[in-house]
Structures are given as structure tokens and as C-alpha cells.
Amino acid sequence: MISAQPTERGRSLTIRVLRYNPQEPGSVPRLQDYAVEEAEGMTLYLALSEIRERQDPSLMFDFVCRAGICGSCGMLINGRPGLACRTLTRDLAPEITLAPLPGFELVADLSVNTGKWMRALSERLETWLHGVEDRLDLGAIERPMAPDLAERIYELDRCIDCGCCVAACASAQMRPDFVGAVGLAKIARFRLDPRDTRSDADHFELVGGDDGVFGCMALLGCHDVCPKGLPLQTQIAYLRRRMARVGLAG
Amino acid sequence: MRILYTDVLVIGAGLTGLRIAIAARARGLDPIVLSVVPAKRSHSAAAQGGMQASLANVVKGIGDNEDVHFADTVRGSDWGADQQVVRMFVATAPKAARELAAWGVPWTRVRAGEHEVVINGERVRLTERAQAHGLIAQRNFGGTEKWRTCYVADGTGHAMLSTMGDRTVALGIPVHERREALALLHDAGRCYGAVARDLVTGEILAYVARATAIATGGAGRLYRVSTNAVICQGTGHALVLETGCAALGNMEAVQFHPTGIFPAGILVTEGCRGDGGVLRDADGHRFMPSYEPERRELASRDVVARRMEEHIHRGKGVETRFGRHLWLDITLLGRAHIERNLREVKEICEHFLGIDPAERWIPVRPAQHYTMGGVRTDHTGESPWLKGLFAAGEAACWDLHGFNRLGGNSIAETVVAGMIVGEFIGDFCARAESQVDIPVGLVREAVEGEQAKIDRLLEGRGTESAEALRAAMQNVMTDRVGIFRTGADLEAAVDELQRLLVRSRDIGVRYRARGANLELVVAYRTQKMLRVALAIAYGALMRTESRGAHFREDYPRRNDRDWLRRTLAFWRGEGDTLPTLEYEDLEVARMELPPGWRGYGARDYIEHPDTVPRAAEVARIRGEAGSVDRLALQRSLMPYDHLLPEGLRGANRRIGEGLA
Numbered sequence: 001m002i003s004a005q006p007t008e009r010g011r012s013l014t015i016r017v018l019r020y021n022p023q024e025p026g027s028v029p030r031l032q033d034y035a036v037e038e039a040e041g042m043t044l045y046l047a048l049s050e051i052r053e054r055q056d057p058s059l060m061f062d063f064v065c066r067a068g069i070c071g072s073c074g075m076l077i078n079g080r081p082g083l084a085c086r087t088l089t090r091d092l093a094p095e096i097t098l099a100p101l102p103g104f105e106l107v108a109d110l111s112v113n114t115g116k117w118m119r120a121l122s123e124r125l126e127t128w129l130h131g132v133e134d135r136l137d138l139g140a141i142e143r144p145m146a147p148d149l150a151e152r153i154y155e156l157d158r159c160i161d162c163g164c165c166v167a168a169c170a171s172a173q174m175r176p177d178f179v180g181a182v183g184l185a186k187i188a189r190f191r192l193d194p195r196d197t198r199s200d201a202d203h204f205e206l207v208g209g210d211d212g213v214f215g216c217m218a219l220l221g222c223h224d225v226c227p228k229g230l231p232l233q234t235q236i237a238y239l240r241r242r243m244a245r246v247g248l249a250g
Numbered sequence: 251m252r253i254l255y256t257d258v259l260v261i262g263a264g265l266t267g268l269r270i271a272i273a274a275r276a277r278g279l280d281p282i283v284l285s286v287v288p289a290k291r292s293h294s295a296a297a298q299g300g301m302q303a304s305l306a307n308v309v310k311g312i313g314d315n316e317d318v319h320f321a322d323t324v325r326g327s328d329w330g331a332d333q334q335v336v337r338m339f340v341a342t343a344p345k346a347a348r349e350l351a352a353w354g355v356p357w358t359r360v361r362a363g364e365h366e367v368v369i370n371g372e373r374v375r376l377t378e379r380a381q382a383h384g385l386i387a388q389r390n391f392g393g394t395e396k397w398r399t400c401y402v403a404d405g406t407g408h409a410m411l412s413t414m415g416d417r418t419v420a421l422g423i424p425v426h427e428r429r430e431a432l433a434l435l436h437d438a439g440r441c442y443g444a445v446a447r448d449l450v451t452g453e454i455l456a457y458v459a460r461a462t463a464i465a466t467g468g469a470g471r472l473y474r475v476s477t478n479a480v481i482c483q484g485t486g487h488a489l490v491l492e493t494g495c496a497a498l499g500n501m502e503a504v505q506f507h508p509t510g511i512f513p514a515g516i517l518v519t520e521g522c523r524g525d526g527g528v529l530r531d532a533d534g535h536r537f538m539p540s541y542e543p544e545r546r547e548l549a550s551r552d553v554v555a556r557r558m559e560e561h562i563h564r565g566k567g568v569e570t571r572f573g574r575h576l577w578l579d580i581t582l583l584g585r586a587h588i589e590r591n592l593r594e595v596k597e598i599c600e601h602f603l604g605i606d607p608a609e610r611w612i613p614v615r616p617a618q619h620y621t622m623g624g625v626r627t628d629h630t631g632e633s634p635w636l637k638g639l640f641a642a643g644e645a646a647c648w649d650l651h652g653f654n655r656l657g658g659n660s661i662a663e664t665v666v667a668g669m670i671v672g673e674f675i676g677d678f679c680a681r682a683e684s685q686v687d688i689p690v691g692l693v694r695e696a697v698e699g700e701q702a703k704i705d706r707l708l709e710g711r712g713t714e715s716a717e718a719l720r721a722a723m724q725n726v727m728t729d730r731v732g733i734f735r736t737g738a739d740l741e742a743a744v745d746e747l748q749r750l751l752v753r754s755r756d757i758g759v760r761y762r763a764r765g766a767n768l769e770l771v772v773a774y775r776t777q778k779m780l781r782v783a784l785a786i787a788y789g790a791l792m793r794t795e796s797r798g799a800h801f802r803e804d805y806p807r808r809n810d811r812d813w814l815r816r817t818l819a820f821w822r823g824e825g826d827t828l829p830t831l832e833y834e835d836l837e838v839a840r841m842e843l844p845p846g847w848r849g850y851g852a853r854d855y856i857e858h859p860d861t862v863p864r865a866a867e868v869a870r871i872r873g874e875a876g877s878v879d880r881l882a883l884q885r886s887l888m889p890y891d892h893l894l895p896e897g898l899r900g901a902n903r904r905i906g907e908g909l910a
Contacts, residue, residue: 157409
């Protein structure tokens with residue numbers, strides 16, 4: 001379904017896609033051009049859907065919410081990681097180059113397995129609230145939490161696991177075990193949460209090495225590309241100071 | 251042929267599916283969750299405004315409790331809901347919100363002291379109580395007597411799913427991502443799991459399970475303009491229809507959300523209006539108060555959506571090249587409020603419209619939003635026709651929402667139904683009848699059958715384009731099975747959909763790869779979607795009354811006498827082009843709240859013969875109760891506690907309520 005309409009201007013776009021399907025025998029990485037007539041309000045989601053429906057049924061990509069909230073459609077847009085669904089073509093020059101996010105297992109073309117990566121990260125960093133009681137009294141009034149603190153936790157909880165920060169990270173590209181800004185932000189989120197029973201020493205075990213907060217080269221590409229505008233720079237800097245303190249004390 | 255064995259197969263990894271899996275694990279069972287996308291990408295994440303739970307922490311929520319939530323929900327449903335299920339739901343919703351608080355959801359919290367809010371276009375000062383400071387806050391939503399909607403800014407579903415997903419990982423529950431159920435395994439009235447396709451490798455494999463749970467969400471993508479994610483295609487509904495023996499309920503009950511951004515249909519939350527935003531027309535006039543003086547912008551969604559379309563029809567819409575729309579004005583809430591509590595809305599406006607909603611009005615028009623109908627189940631979530639088949643959440647019709655769902659009740663239902671149905675699945679698996687005794691031969695047959703269907707699409711000589719058929723279906727549904735319906739339109743829709751269904755048997759695909767292949771996916775899903783679309787359109791054609799979101803211009807009155815009934819749609823024969831409809835009566839004589847006026851919308855309805863005697867009986871019981879507490883009174887009107895799983899019974903405590 002294409003809901004965008006042809007514009008009066010009707011720019012002719014060239015959408016250049018890095019194509020490769022590792023499952024298909026004989027497939028080699030290559031750039032393929034598609035000509036698309038721009039429509040008013042056209043997003044990359046609409047443009048790619050139109051290409052797949054009308055020109056090339058073999059094109060592979062991932063879209064789910066198409067509203068910038070689910071994190072499925074991270075890709076390199078003219079070399080920069082971003083969410084394709086909410087990128088308007090009118091904000092780009094008529095030649096648009098798209099490539100899959102680096103650092104993740106390639107499914108095909110623009111589709112990468114960020115879900116698998118994020119699940120592994122979650123298992124490794126144990127990104128869940130620790131200390132949850134087995135038998136909760138669900139009839140009891142909930143424990144209070146300072147309103148400002150709840151907002152600060154939500155600020156970090158807004159992460160959508162899109163993988164843009166990992167794709168924009170030099171450390172992550174050099175060492176595959178680097179947890180990325182997403183991993184550090186999740187640790188920062190649970191560190192902030194008084195409901196979590198872990199201490200800084202526990203966090204140090206998880207991110208106190210070169211695959212964690214000390215692997216960050218502070219280039220902060222992550223901060224620049226995060227589609228949700230998470231305060232990654234501040235969080236990483238803070239976490240690094242805390243972890244350094246634990247490391248020195250230990 | 252690979253067969254994976256598990257205790258509980260959960261199809262769908264949104265809030266409901268994950269909560270069911272967590273419940274199963276807590277009962278010592280091994281669940282597997284199947285999902286077409288990574289769990290945290292599920293459509294639950296899109297719920298913005300909040301979840302209804304009668305915690306009564308904020309000052310505008312004082313006096314709220316299960317009884318008030320119950321009455322709001324039943325009125326909202328236009329008396330289509332199963333009132334015992336509503337009772338089970340409202341009793342569990344506070345427990346669900348509190349459980350999520352303990353698991354990590356960063357609910358927005360109450361701040362003690364004075365603060366300013368916008369109510370009915372006016373700035374009002376409220377003072378929150380000191381003893382409520384730091385407890386879960388509630389905001390206002392449509393169709394509710396009290397402020398009851400618990401929220402996390404306007405990213406409530408995202409925050410809930412994030413926490414639920416974390417719990418799932420913590421418990422080591424496997425989620426088989428990028429795998430899609432193609433058919434249910436069933437034999438002689440018993441469901442044994444599903445045949446699935448790996449969306450990356452194309453492998454067809456079988457999951458054999460003691461219990462199978464459908465938690466696949468809604469079917470919004472049957473329509474051209476929908477707020478739903480692109481994966482909400484009703485394929486879970488189709489799985490059940492295609493068994494030939496289990497039914498869908500009330501599929502004609504489809505909700506249109508008043509504020510989809512125009513023209514893309516992306517949702518902006520009801521929280522915008524709950525927090526004080528207003529609707530305006532082409533002249534900038536706030537039009538809702540003259541249509542609905544009682545509740546204005548905050549009447550239930552079916553009513554507001556109809557009034558908006560009516561107003562556009564009167565020539566008051568804003569003309570654009572894409573059609574007509576109205577305005578949602580939240581500028582009066584102020585930038586600080588928008589940037590704190592409506593930040594997703596702000597992001598959406600910036601990215602998709604290029605506007606700042608703190609300064610400019612948002613173009614909106616109603617868009618398909620929610621599927622009230624679904625897999626018909628009893629109060630335990632089990633299909634009456636297929637033992638071991640459960641369904642919950644938006645995919646199900648158990649039936650909480652009747653013909654109109656209240657805002658904030660869906661995300662609440664996802665978790666509540668997951669808790670309740672999860673327990674009943676645990677009970678089922680503890681019984682001997684849950685033993686799996688399906689012969690491997692039958693499993694092989696089912697797998698080969700699905701493989702053959704895929705082969706036919708890939709290798710056959712079909713000439714029809716799935717894309718074209720799907721687009722035609724979406725147009726028919728939006729143009730003829732929308733907010734205002736007529737017999738003539740619906741007949742035309744049913745005819746056209748039948749033709750499309752016949753043509754869909756001749757779909758061919760151009761790209762013939764067996765692995766990752768979006769065209770192939772569109773092809774087989776379109777065949778399934780058309781059946782679900784027919785269940786909606788045919789159900790709507792046959793229902794000659796107006797109730798909730800189902801509005802017939804040729805039958806504008808609610809008709810309790812003839813239509814206080816739930817539609818059941820079966821797909822009896824593989825070659826059929828229409829579902830077989832049956833009906834089940836709702837029992838007025840057992841209702842706690844007998845049918846009446848909703849408090850907004852039309853006052854005009856045809857009464858059921860049992861309504862007057864039941865209303866008199868209810869009045870008598872209430873009168874005799876005297877000083878009995880409200881829980882005891884409720885028990886004498888319509889007992890439901892015995893229907894709940896034991897662990898979920900018991901009172902919900904609130905500040906200042908002497909129920910401890």
C-alpha cells in the first residue's frame with residue numbers, strides 16, 4: 001500500500017541499494033539503482049515498498065511500525081545510521097544510497113539481524129531488574145518512587161534497540177564483543193533504578209573491561225546518531241568514572 | 251522434517267504472548283514463543299497513552315475502583331461485552347500495573363502539591379495529596395468517569411514491552427524470531443501446536459505442544475489507512491478460521507481512532523485529548539461540545555470518530571490534495587507539558603509532518619485502530635471448539651470490549667489476559683487431558699500440506715498479483731466497511747471480497763527464492779487476510795443494527811431485542827467463499843449492569859424484553875443491600891471471583907480505602 005502521492009515537483013530519485021543475499025548461490029555484493037518518482041510526504045519506507053512492489057520483488061528490508069518507535073528499520077542512509085521509516089526523501093539529495101547496518105548478521109540486502117544481537121547482549125549484560133521477589137503481594141499499594149527519578153529512568157528506557165549506535169561506533173566495528181552504547185545505556189538504566197539490587201561492583205563485572213566502558217574511544221558517533229536522542233555522552237562518561245573508581249578500589 | 255516439542259507454544263511475542271510465556275514458566279512449564287519479528291518490535295510497543303487500572307492515586311481519580319472501571323467498560327462496549335470477563339479484567343488490572351512496577355516499568359509518578367492542568371479548554375489548578383507522592387500517576391482518557399490511565403510519558407507500551415521482554419530474557423524463555431505460524435495442528439477437536447515457516451531460511455517445521463496460545467494482535471492492515479504496524483494482518487485470526495471448526499467472534503466490531511495523523515494514519519495518542527487537547531475544524535472552531543455536550547472530545551472513540559466524519563461531511567473539513575481532515579490542537583497544553591508527557595507525539599509531528607505541535611495544530615482524521623473481535627474463547631481464554639487452543643489480547647474475543655474498546659483498556663488487557671489465560675494454560679497442562687497423542691503421521695501430513703501450498707505459489711503458473719489483490723481488499727474495506735456502513739455498501743463489499751478470494755487462489759510470485767522472500771509472504775498472507783476480511787464484512791452486513799463502532803446508516807438504532815448477540819464466524823469448507831455465521835445470545839438476566847444509555851452518543855435504542863425485569867431486580871438487590879460494603883453488594887449482583895485463577899483473587903488496596 002502506497003499512501004504517498006506524486007508531488008507537483010515530482011523529483012526523480014535514484015535510490016542506490018547495496019544488495020547481497022548470503023543465502024542465494026552466486027549472489028555477490030553489488031550496488032543497484034532504482035528510479036523512483038518522488039511523492040509528497042514520501043519516506044524511505046514508502047519508497048522502498050514501492051520499489052519492491054513495482055520493480056523488484058527480490059528486495060529485502062525490515063519495517064514494522066513505520067512510525068519511528070519499533071527500531072526495525074535502522075540502515076545506513078547516505079552512510080549515516082538512521083531509521084528509514086521516518087526519513088523523508090525531501091530532506092535528502094535526489095541520489096540516495098542505502099546499505100545495511102554494519103556490525104550485525106546480514107539477512108539479505110537491507111535486513112540485518114539486530115534482534116538476535118540485542119537478545120545476546122541482554123543475556124550477557126543481564127539487562128533486567130535484579131532482586132524481583134518471587135511472590136509479590138499484588139494487592140498492596142506499590143512502592144513510591146521519586147517522580148524525577150522515574151522520568152530519568154524512562155529517559156534511558158526509551159532505547160528502541162535499533163542498532164544505530166553500534167553501527168556508528170568505531171570500537172564496535174573493531175571488536176565484535178564491544179557492548180556498544182546500547183549496552184552501556186542499559187547498564188546505566190538499571191544502575192539508576194533503586195529497585196535493582198546490584199552494586200557498582202556487579203556492574204564492573206559486566207562492563208568494567210575493554211569490551212565494556214573502557215573500550216569506548218569517546219568518538220561518540222553513537223550520541224550523534226541515536227534516533228531517540230538518548231543522552232549517551234553523559235551516561236558513558238558518568239559510567240566510566242564510576243567504573244574507574246570501582247576498578248581502582250578493587 | 252523437523253518437529254520441535256514444547257509444553258506451551260505461544261504465537262506472538264507482544265505483551266500478551268510474553269506474559270503468557272512467563273506465567274507458563276512460573277508453573278514449571280517449558281514455553282516457546284514464536285514471532286515474525288524480534289519480541290521488542292511487536293506492536294504492543296506502539297501503545298502511547300497508557301493503561302487503565304483503578305489505582306485512584308491522583309486527586310481526579312479519588313473514588314475510582316473496580317466498580318467504576320467496570321461500568322465505564324460495559325457502557326463503552328455498548329453492552330456487547332461479557333460482563334463477567336469485564337469484572338475479571340477490572341479486578342486484575344491494578345495487580346498488573348503493580349506487578350509491572352515491581353518488574354521495572356518506570357511509571358510516571360504523582361507529585362504532591364499544586365499543579366496546573368487543562369480541562370475542557372480551561373487552565374485548572376489541582377492539588378495532589380502528600381500520601382500519594384511517588385505512587386503511579388493517572389491521566390484522563392475518553393469514556394471514563396475518573397482519571398484512571400496509568401502511563402509512562404507517552405511511551406507506555408514501549409516501556410511495558412521493554413520490561414516484559416527483559417523478564418522473558420531473565421527467565422531464559424526462548425523466542426523463535428522471524429518464524430511464522432502457517433497452520434494449526436489439530437485433530438478431532440484438539441489442538442496440538444502449529445506448522446511454521448522460518449522467514450529467513452524458508453524451512454517449514456512443526457511445533458508440537460500441549461497448549462497453543464494465539465497472541466498475534468489485531469488485523470488493522472486489512473484496511474488502507476490504519477494506525478497498526480505492518481505486521482498486524484489478522485494472520486492469527488486466519489489460523490483459527492482455517493481449522494474449519496473454531497470460530498471468530500464479533501469480527502465486524504472494528505475501532506477507528508479519532509486521531510490518526512493525516513494522511514499517513516500514524517497514531518497520536520488519546521492522551522492528547524485526555525490532557526486537554528481539543529479538536530478544531532477548518533474555521534478553527536472547537537466543534538465537539540455542540541455534538542456531545544456531556545463528554546465533548548472525551549466521549550468514547552466510536553462516538554468521537556463518527557462526529558468527526560459527520561462534521562467533515564458537513565463541509566467543515568480542511569481541504570487538501572489528499573482529501574479532507576480536521577485539526578488536533580494541543581498548543582494550549584504548553585511546551586513544557588508536551589516535551590515531558592507527549593514527547594513521542596512531538597517526535598512524530600516533527601519527523602512525519604515537519605511541524606512543532608507546541609506551536610501548530612496537527613492534521614488528523616479517524617483511522618482504523620483496533621480489532622475488538624477475535625478468536626472466540628471462554629473466560630479462561632480457551633476455544634470452546636478446540637481443546638488446548640487458547641487466545642488472548644487483541645487477537646481474542648473473550649469478550650472484554652464488545653463493540654467499542656475504551657482507550658487504555660487494550661494495553662491493560664494485553665497484560666491482564668496474559669496473567670489470567672497464562673494461569674489457565676498452566677492448569678490445563680497440569681491435567682492428564684493435555685497429554686500429546688497426535689500421531690507423527692498427522693504432523694507430517696500437515697507439514698507437507700503447507701509445503702505444497704508454498705510450492706504451488708513458487709512453482710505454479712498463477713498469474714494474479716498478490717499486491718494488487720491486497721490493495722483492492724484494503725480499498726474495499728476502507729471505502730465500504732468503515733465508520734459509516736450501509737447494506738448496499740456491505741453487499742458490494744462482500745461480493746468484491748469473494749471475487750478477490752477466488753482470484754487469490756491463482757496468485758503467482760515473480761521472485762522464487764525459498765528463503766527470505768517478502769513477495770512470497772505477501773502472497774500467502776493475502777490469501778489468509780481475505781478470509782478474515784470476509785468475516786468482518788459479512789458479519790457487518792448481517793448485523794442490522796448499530797452498536798458501538800458498528801454503525802449502520804440504514805439501521806441507526808441499537809437493537810437489544812434482536813441483536814444482543816455475539817456473531818460467530820466459522821470457515822466450514824476449504825473451498826467456501828463465505829464464512830458460516832452463527833450467533834450466541836448475551837444473557838441480560840445475568841448482567842450486573844443491564845442495558846441502558848451510555849451517557850454519551852445516541853439515547854435511542856430498542857429494548858430487550860429481559861432488560862426491565864433485570865433492572866428492577868438489580869435495583870431491588872441494591873436497595874436491600876443497605877450498608878453492605880460494595881464488594882459484598884457486587885457479589886450478590888453477579889459473582890465472578892470463582893472464575894479467576896486463585897492467585898489473582900483478592901482486594902486491591904488504595905490510599906484511604908478501608909479494604910486492607
